Amino acid sequence: MSEPYDLIVVGGGNAALCAAIEGAEKGCSVLLLESAPKVYRGGNSRHTRNFRCMHQGPLSVLTGSYTEDEYFDDLMRVVNGKTDRHLARMCIRESEKCLPWMEAHGVRFQPSLSGTLSLSRTNAFFLGGGKALVNAYYRTAENLGVTVLYDAEVTHIHLDGNRVTGVDVRSKGETATLQARAFVLASGGFQGDIDWLCRAWGPSARNFLIRGTPYNRGVVLRDMLDQGAESVGDPTQCHAVAIDGRAPKFDGGIVTRLDCVPFSIVVNNQGARFYDEGEDVWPKRYAIWGRLVAAQPEQVGYSIIDSQSLELFMPSVFPPIKADTIKDLARRLGLPGETLKATVDSFNAACPTDPDGSFHPTELDGLATEGLDPPKTNWARPITQPPFYGYSLRPGVTFTYLGLKVDETARVYGADGPFANLWAAGEIMAGSILGQGYLAGFGMTIGTVFGRIAGQEAASHVA
């Protein structure tokens, strides 16, 4: 581990790999430090499935066109203005050039997956998912001569003024300081450190589930912030969705998602509804439900459907709890039976009297409750057909947004301005663009665009 490298990349997910590949292609000797063991390499990229991409016309598997302005508007709607517009637009524009680059470096795309047709124009799906993408990039990087170390956790960044001089790496119980001429930090957010989440959110964060890798503990981010690096973002902001409450604490990934919310009523552990389940189609609402559930007692919710709705959404990994009456369902879910019965009854009474024919599960059907608070503004069909089914919901954090401030060259900033030889890419800097909310497939866009830029910039610095 003593050979001096031109470039050290900290992290082993999509952004890190893009930086390593760009650096190696521009002639750098590159060392990539992945804190996870090989089987869990790739950070959260392992769990991803698509890449949101701007395109002027049909591109690879993408249909139609998706312009910069439309993409930007979609982003603005979810972040509610909390973004760096300049960086965001640059990222969106660059995405169009990234897709052919990804294909040239081993990534394969497939048409939109069954059940996700609404994304066929905007999001290019990876054949085999994110782990296949990660595998392809590791192959490409290794063919380019990139040295990869697994189980190699970076614990400290050595700074001397505005320069990074080395990184401390812990591997197999030993710590060594490695030197290089340029460094890229792509080691993710801090959501794997539950204590840090608790400092930001309070003790309720103990009830959060982490959808992705347990290896993103924010060690490098913390170290850089402690040494005065400029930060962006709010530590409570993250990409969080409502997932099956029975999911594993870490790494449950895509199969723990629940798409039943729009066809259900969602109650808290008191048996009371708390938000409009039918506000919009699910791809536009899934990302707000993590926070909604996080705000409920014990950070738990329960989605209740009847047999009419059971097959309207994608199957998920755990079967629902089933019962013949609402009271029995409440008992099985651990909810107060009388209250749940009253909630369902008042919801049913507020539903339009003859919904048959006007219920359209795949589009906003305007089938709204009357006189109910909170209302359900679409798909308000009475829950009357036994058996009844329930799923528990918990907040599932994908990644946190507090990160390092970067400019459009991915350069990291300290208290006295930019660092001379340090760049950042991926979730560790995504808060620069994502102030809140989330847009499906945009994490991979940020990682790819900034990973490539970071690798190119680092290589130019070394040359």
Place this chain on the structure above:
Amino acid sequence: MSLDTPILTEAARQVDICNACRYCEGYCSVFPAMFKERTFASGDITQLANLCHNCRGCYYACQYVEPHEFALNLPAALAEARQESWERFAWPRAAARVFHRSGVALAGALVVGIALLFWAAAALQPASGKGFYAVLSHTAMVAIFLPAFLLPLTAIGIGLTRYWAEVGGTRVTLAHLLEAGRSAASMRNLAGGQGQGCNFEDEDRFSNARRHAHQAVMWGFLLCFASTSSGTVLHYVFDMHAPYPLFSLPKLFGVPGGVLLTAGATGLIWLKLRADRGLGAPAVWGAEMIFVLLLGLTGFSGLALYAFTGTDAVPALLAIHLGAVLALFLSTPYSKMAHGFYRVAALIRDAQIKDRQTP
């Protein structure tokens, strides 16, 4: 939910997780077939298992492989279910248990086959005859090989009938047969969905090596079979008797067939030695290996027989070649050879299911 056997139950557990993920949809026919359903009964799993060509793309792409608690290994789960189904459908069942699980038994069958042919050559020495008929008369060969061909065919027929009932197959049309034939001929399900091939001999690296080796074996075998069939037709219909010249149907089919069969089997053995045994059915690895060796030996001994025409080696080579063919034929319903029949049946059933769902 519990299915008919623990192996089917475990496969269904994994399939339920795959159905919630769907990332692998583009790799092969298994996933689109799976994603049409929400719940899986034994027959559904049996169909998926026999449709799976064990390309392993889904394993290396899977974020839920061990040590993850979901412990997915779909290629292995389906290989186990497939293996179990062949043993369940075989008639008689006991024979399948022996030959699928024991390479020694299969090798033993080969030895017995060869010994039988040596004995036949010695005991039934013809008074006259040309080429290899000087060693064993045509009548004696027919007496041995006609039952050795028809009996396994009957047994396979019974197995396929049981398969068809379990997977809920319906009336087969020409369109279904053509669709299945196209798929088998190009080995589409080992192409990785985009022609990049499978993940076999070098972890997650895609390669067409296995697809091409398997194609060589399949086409080689079919050419060899065509060679024998054309010889039979020439013998009985046109009264043209072996030995045949190079420019005759039996040789024009047989020589390239033998070369393909030998080369393909060699390739498959080389690949199989490098692949991860844990992604198949490990208990039958040895018997599968002996089976591929048997296929290769059949092709190679046939070529050798031709190469040494007219020499003293012919009697011994003929006994080895015909002994290998005999062992291959007789063990067909109970060895890995059976997979070809069930695979085609699964492809036909898949064509039916697609047909039914297309508006």
